[in-house]
Amino acid sequence: MADDAVLSRFKLSIDPHARVLICCHDTRRFALSSNLAQVSEHLRDKHKITGAERRQVTDLLRARIPKLLSSSDAPVREDGSLSDPNLHLVHGYTCKFCIERTGSSQRISRHITSKHEEERLRLGVRRKAMYEPAFLQAWTKSPPGSRYWIVEHAGSTVRPFGGKEAHDYLKDIFERERGRQKLLKEINLADGLASTGTHKARVSQISSPG
Known part of the structure; x- marks a missing residue:
């Protein structure tokens, strides 16, 4: 469409479902205001678009049906x-x-x-x-x-994830594993002491005179 060609020339795009105007410049990539004066200011201040070209864009948007929505009112997309x-x-x-x-x-x-x-x-x-x-x-x-x-x-x-996130994740796993090993060691030690105590008691009973 001719309208799309005009918008594309200025790296603009309209999401037809959400009805928002998106600035597609690499340093932007977000929806602009539905207020046409603010759209014109954005094109002038951020992208140095001339007055005649800005009017071409705003006239196109003003004539558009249905009208653009504010980014705060536009429906969000589905997860996934x-x-x-x-x-x-x-x-x-x-x-x-x-x-x-x-x-x-x-x-x-x-x-x-x-x-x-x-x-x-x-x-x-x-x-x-x-x-x-x-x-x-x-x-x-x-x-x-x-x-x-x-x-x-x-x-x-x-x-x-990588970097600090990966380091923290692996550190968390290591700490949990170290805690688990410590707990197992304590359980085994307690079991060993209990077994030793039982064995000594039995030896004592056998050694005691009847």
Whole structure:
């Protein structure tokens, strides 16, 4: 369509279902405001688009039916949707016990502490066991947690982790295994002492005069 060609020339795209205008520039990849004046300002300030070209875009959007929605009102996509190359891919985290999602490891840790600490203590697990890494996308760069959706990227919705995350994960496994081995050692030692005590008692009974 001619409209799509105009938008594509300025690296813009409209999601037909959500009815949002997406800036597809590599450094952006998020939905713009439905306010046409703000769209024009974005094109001028961020991409140095001329006034005549900006009017071409805003006139096209003004005539569009149905009208664009605000990114805060647009429906989010379903979890498990394929990642959209027009949107920023977030290497984020999802809470296993509610709908909280975020791109920040500090934020998800604070969320677990403030919302699920009692449950974590009851389960007897570390905070990292209460959430998992995931690929996320959203219409805006820093939305509320419920406005993210989980996407499939490179064939998976659960992202692999490395660096400090991998180190912490392996450290957690090592500490749990060390604790398990220590417990087994204590149990075996207790069993050995009990067996030795029983043996000594029997020897004492046999040695005692009748």
